[in-house]
Amino acid sequence: MSAAVFQLKRTALYSRHQALGARLVDFHGWELPLQYAGILKEHEAVRARAGIFDVSHMGQFEISGPGALGFLQKTNTNDMAKLAPGQALYSHLPNEKGGVVDDVIISCLAPGRYFMVVNAATREKDLAWLSARIPEFDARLTDKSDFYSMIALQGPDAAKIAAADYPQAASLPRFGAIEAEIFGALGLVTRTGYTGEDGFEFIVPHAVAEKLWDRFLGLGAAPCGLGARDTLRLEAGLLLYGQDIDDEHTSVEAGYGWVVKPSKGDFLGRAVLERHMKEGVSRRLRGVKLLGGGVPRPGCEVFLEDRAIGVFTSATYSPSLRAGLGTAYLVPADLSAGTRVSVAVHGRRIPAEIVPTPFYRRQGAKNAKA
Amino acid sequence: MPKPESCRFAQTHEWISPENGTAVVGLSDHAQKEITDVVFVDPPKPGRKLKRGESCGVVESVKAAFDIYAPVSGEVVAANEALTADPGLINKDPHGEGWIFKIKPDSAAEMDALMDYPHYLEHLKSTAAHGDH
Numbered sequence: 001m002s003a004a005v006f007q008l009k010r011t012a013l014y015s016r017h018q019a020l021g022a023r024l025v026d027f028h029g030w031e032l033p034l035q036y037a038g039i040l041k042e043h044e045a046v047r048a049r050a051g052i053f054d055v056s057h058m059g060q061f062e063i064s065g066p067g068a069l070g071f072l073q074k075t076n077t078n079d080m081a082k083l084a085p086g087q088a089l090y091s092h093l094p095n096e097k098g099g100v101v102d103d104v105i106i107s108c109l110a111p112g113r114y115f116m117v118v119n120a121a122t123r124e125k126d127l128a129w130l131s132a133r134i135p136e137f138d139a140r141l142t143d144k145s146d147f148y149s150m151i152a153l154q155g156p157d158a159a160k161i162a163a164a165d166y167p168q169a170a171s172l173p174r175f176g177a178i179e180a181e182i183f184g185a186l187g188l189v190t191r192t193g194y195t196g197e198d199g200f201e202f203i204v205p206h207a208v209a210e211k212l213w214d215r216f217l218g219l220g221a222a223p224c225g226l227g228a229r230d231t232l233r234l235e236a237g238l239l240l241y242g243q244d245i246d247d248e249h250t251s252v253e254a255g256y257g258w259v260v261k262p263s264k265g266d267f268l269g270r271a272v273l274e275r276h277m278k279e280g281v282s283r284r285l286r287g288v289k290l291l292g293g294g295v296p297r298p299g300c301e302v303f304l305e306d307r308a309i310g311v312f313t314s315a316t317y318s319p320s321l322r323a324g325l326g327t328a329y330l331v332p333a334d335l336s337a338g339t340r341v342s343v344a345v346h347g348r349r350i351p352a353e354i355v356p357t358p359f360y361r362r363q364g365a366k367n368a369k370a
Numbered sequence: 371m372p373k374p375e376s377c378r379f380a381q382t383h384e385w386i387s388p389e390n391g392t393a394v395v396g397l398s399d400h401a402q403k404e405i406t407d408v409v410f411v412d413p414p415k416p417g418r419k420l421k422r423g424e425s426c427g428v429v430e431s432v433k434a435a436f437d438i439y440a441p442v443s444g445e446v447v448a449a450n451e452a453l454t455a456d457p458g459l460i461n462k463d464p465h466g467e468g469w470i471f472k473i474k475p476d477s478a479a480e481m482d483a484l485m486d487y488p489h490y491l492e493h494l495k496s497t498a499a500h501g502d503h
Contacts, residue, residue, distance in 0.1 A: 023406075034433070035406065038406055038407050039406065039407055039431075039432040039433065040407040040409070040432065041407075227432060227433055231432060293410055293412070293454065294410060294412070294430075295409060295410050295430040295432075295435065297435075316432060316433075317409040317410065317430070317432050319409075319432070324410075346412070346428060346435070
């Protein structure tokens with residue numbers, strides 16, 4: 001490996017990752033754990049028990065003021081008017097063409113006070129995008145990303161672990177949000193995640209991140225890295241910005257029409273998105289599952305008979321399904337589930353089929369879409 | 371199955387060990403640790419003729435694919451069928467049940483030219499020092 005030409009950013013939990021023997025990788029300029037015990041073990045821990053992830057690289061913005069709601073309505077596809085204090089919502093930031101600037105989770109802390117979690121790789125872009133559109137509103141946006149660490153506690157045992165010290169957080173409904181005192185510091189807890197399991201995301205000042213991490217480890221959560229995070233989220237049908245969605249594909253094309261609420265009033269890209277919803281789309285992000293052995297990767301081509309119909313945006317071996325799978329923008333967009341296709345992996349054509357997403361749904365899960 | 375001490379090693383981390391006129395090939399313990407959880411193996415098919423150094427198969431983890439190279443020239447005489455059902459055998463028992471294929475070498479000389487275990491360990495140290503991974 002050649003000498004780093006720039007210093008990778010490290011989270012407040014860096015020394016913990018080192019001590020745990022994590023394999024560290026460069027993720028959008030951050031030095032983060034790819035894995036500790038191994039991706040398969042970590043994946044299984046989250047599906048069966050509980051795991052914790054250092055997601056401190058993610059960005060956090062505060063939006064406040066009497067015009068905050070109006071500003072968020074204009075810059076989001078989802079309906080922020082539905083958001084009462086103590087609630088969070090998944091949304092897309094659309095551009096004028098209906099493409100996606102970023103996908104975010106917004107919590108309402110109080111009337112006129114919101115907290116937005118954005119992707120690490122898009123933090124600067126989002127900040128510029130939002131800052132350019134805020135002046136016409138009586139609202140203020142502050143980038144708090146450098147102030148907060150973020151730990152995701154995920155899995156069927158997550159609520160039990162959270163309840164040990166944070167009973168109020170543990171009793172939050174799905175997509176609930178609550179400010180909490182965490183080792184003497186003010187943090188935010190949301191019942192959200194990126195794994196398809198029950199879970200929480202703890203957003204805390206850096207000074208208490210190690211204490212919280214150690215506490216969760218002590219309560220039995222397994223440390224998990226980016227590798228398991230990716231297999232878990234892909235199985236759960238959750239999008240990865242920059243791979244599955246970007247400025248050039250609309251939310252409807254991504255199969256996320258449910259985050260687009262044209263009835264709420266005007267917002268960026270509304271005309272395009274409304275048209276896509278009414279008239280349909282020519283390409284759509286679809287799930288494809290391999291029927292033969294082999295591990296597909298992003299970039300692998302999908303074929304309908306001999307015709308290339310799309311390219312995997314995300315793809316991997318699925319530990320839960322024990323099969324290769326991925327998502328691709330397919331043309332035609334509306335092939336029915338069960339349609340036989342094939343995927344080119346290392347020059348071989350592996351039989352595959354179109355399947356509904358999510359590929360994996362936890363037992364007893366209600367449809368979390370709102 | 372062969373202990374590392376009785377194997378020869380290629381720079382590309384395959385081990386090979388003579389067995390009744392043929393030779394067994396697998397991946398070294400070092401390699402399986404680097405690769406981590408193996409989730410798929412595509413070994414060379416019996417009957418295929420290989421040249422030394424030729425890419426002849428693939429071992430995949432969740433995150434990446436790793437080529438397998440023929441440590442010697444010869445004809446493939448068997449592939450380890452057990453790896454289809456349990457690719458993780460490469461991690462659990464790299465020098466035993468995790469063997470990958472058997473080859474009938476064209477000559478014994480090529481095998482002798484490969485590294486013995488002490489030399490392979492030296493090789494690992496020197497590549498680690500140069501940050502080869």
